[in-house]
Amino acid sequence: MKNDQIAGMFDLLADMLEIQGSNPFRIRAYRNASRNLGSMAESLEEMVRNDEDLTQLSGVGKDLAGQIQEIVTTGKHKQLESLRSEVPPGVLDMLRIPGVGPKKVAVFFNELKLTSLSELKQAAQAGELAKLKGFGKKTEQSILEGIDQAAEAGKRVSIRDARRWADEIVQDLLKVDGVTQAEAAGSCRRRKETCGDLDVLAICEDASRAMDALEAHPLVEKVLQRGDTKQRVRLQSGIEMDLRVVPEESFGAALQYFTGSKEHNVVVRGLARDQGLKLNEYGMYRGDDYVAGRTEEDVYAAVGLPWFPPELRENRLEFKLAEAGPLPELVSVKDIRGDLHMHTTASDGAATVEEMATAARERGLKYIAITDHSQRVSMANGLDAERLRAHWKEIRRVREQIDGIEILCGIECDILEDATLDLPDEVLAEADWVIAVLHYGLKQPRDQIMKRLMCAVNNPHVDIIGHPTGRLVGRREGADVNMMDLLKAAADNGVMMEINAHPKRLDLDDVHAAAAKDLGIPIVISTDSHSVNGFEMLEYGVDQARRAGLTKKDVANTRTPTQFRKMLKRN
């Protein structure tokens, strides 16, 4: 039983309790626990097996500890099972309709006995919803429109798309007459790997000018709401965006407020309250007196906190770091000196060794590793021993010809389904840099997955585990990796861990990267480039590392070429 499965059960429970009109704080407790469980590195199953105290986990008390234990040991959750028989699954689907929440769903279910989206649609078309108390024609119409979107709703977009759209709109808003400042907030600013919606803030003397501009923007499909200070639109891509127009003296407070995360803000507001202050999106107040709000720095300073990089604002690490002293400086793109995962035309890349090396040098990199696929990945024209040796010969030739950048002879070697490596040890021994990865058999049971990873970690020639879970963000779950066991073994064997920078991978994720750092494992942020444009992905990997609280020191490829070589096992 994986952590996120258990978290999912608590979320489902919360949905059902909400429709039943339970105590909202009890519901929040389930959601809160769900979130915390979903973002922890240790496996709950292991914790139960080792008889560890689950109430140590934040948001988990005696009751939930018992429920987790029940789920892990029996695979079931009695309370959830009995609620399931009371609330049909189709009723939960109704929650996905924009503007429809638990109260409305309860009315549909209890008064009209509707149990699915299609029944709800028929009732709306027959005009039955508008007859209900508290409902009218407009609500009925908007539900009718919303039902078709329900399937799409909740879809998240990659940080890369989110940033492209948000940045474009921000840049265009800044050109609008009267707009003096504009910035993206929300999960996009925190660089979360996916975004459910976009938030943009602007200062504009006449808010309607900014809103008119947004309404006319080519990326915008439709205005969903428009008030005096807030406008909500849907972009062509289907994702929704909020624009808030705020006064200058509130910009910092609003930026802080709308950047979140919610959990981070709860803590900040709590600290404010403890000091007799009140924080909202307009500013920090003592009674009715404005204390701060122009900048985020002012807001944090008013409660005795340092300014936090947005990537840290998840209420996971940042408050502990702040308590321990000045915040560490997080790693940044300019710190990265090497890129140690990339492909060429020898396997499935689009550029030659020479082209990749030249492009890397132009981007200011001092060393790279060429790591084409091994033979198992036949689809990608993976290399067998003979072709690999010829390829390395070619790399050495280019190495002699190009100044200003070091090139390592590497390989991205598959860890096969039977827990052996795709190339013999004597071949791997000739490499400068060996990345071991899972590509196939990702659905194998945990025991076999771990057997494979341990085989790689224990091999003396393996330098690093690449994209350790093999997940594809929003598309494919990764293998069932016991990450803490893998990290401990990696630490014991001097094996590094990769943060694969491609926005579709971002693997390790932020939580596991933080766990790796805690164990002292050197982390490498690599782009896995398949063309010269691939190097642009570096920033997404760096953002993920920043979310894990990594500094320059924690990231091996911030070292100079000489320093980096000294970190390798074979030296």
Place this chain on the structure above:
DNA sequence: GCCGTTTTCGGCCCGACTGTTTTCAGTCG
């Protein structure tokens, strides 16, 4: 249901927008 403690019960964020309501409830972030 959790948490903290001014230890065992009270607090748990709150403001914008919409629609239906004529003073507010529901939803959302």
